[in-house]
Amino acid sequence: MATRPGSHLFTTSSSTTHDAPTETWRFWAGTAATNPRVLTFATLAVVSLGLLPLYESIWWWDIAMHAACSAALVVWLYRIGASPVAALVFLFSIGIAWEVLEVATPHFVLMAGGWEDTVGDVVSNASGWVIATVAQRWISRFDDTLD
Secondary structure, three states: OOOOOOOOOOOOOOOOOOOHHHHHHHHHHHHHHHOHHHHHHHHHHHHHHHOOOOOOOOOOHHHHHHHHHHHHHHHHHHHOOOOHHHHHHHHHHHHHHHHHHHHHOOOOOOOOOOHHHHHHHHHHHHHHHHHHHHHHHHHHOOOOOOO
C-alpha cells in the first residue's frame, strides 16, 4: 500500500492483507487525522458550519454542531498525545465553560437555551468524544504503531 512520506499510520506489512475499500478508507482517515493542513481545514469547516444561522430552522443543528466540533477537538487532542480520559476531561471542561458563557451572556452572544439545552449540549459533546474515540480505536486496530 502506498503511504504518504513521513507517515507511520496505516502502513501494512506484506504479510497483512486488507480489502481495497478498507485500505482506501484507512488512507483517507489517516490523512485527515495526521495531516495538519487537512485537519485544520476540516476543523475550520466544522466551525464555519456552526456559524451558519440554522439553529432555529433545523432542530438538530445544535446537536450536530456540538458533536462535530467536539469530535474535531478530540482528534486534535489525540494528535498531540492525549489519552482518551484526558481528552474527555478536557472536553467536559471546555463544554461546561461554554455553557456557563451561554447562561451568563444570552443576549450578547445570542444564545438561548435552558437546562434542557445545556444537558443536550453536554451529551452532544460526549457523543463527539465517542465518535472520535471509536474511530481512532477502529483505525488503530489495523496499525500497531498508532497506539
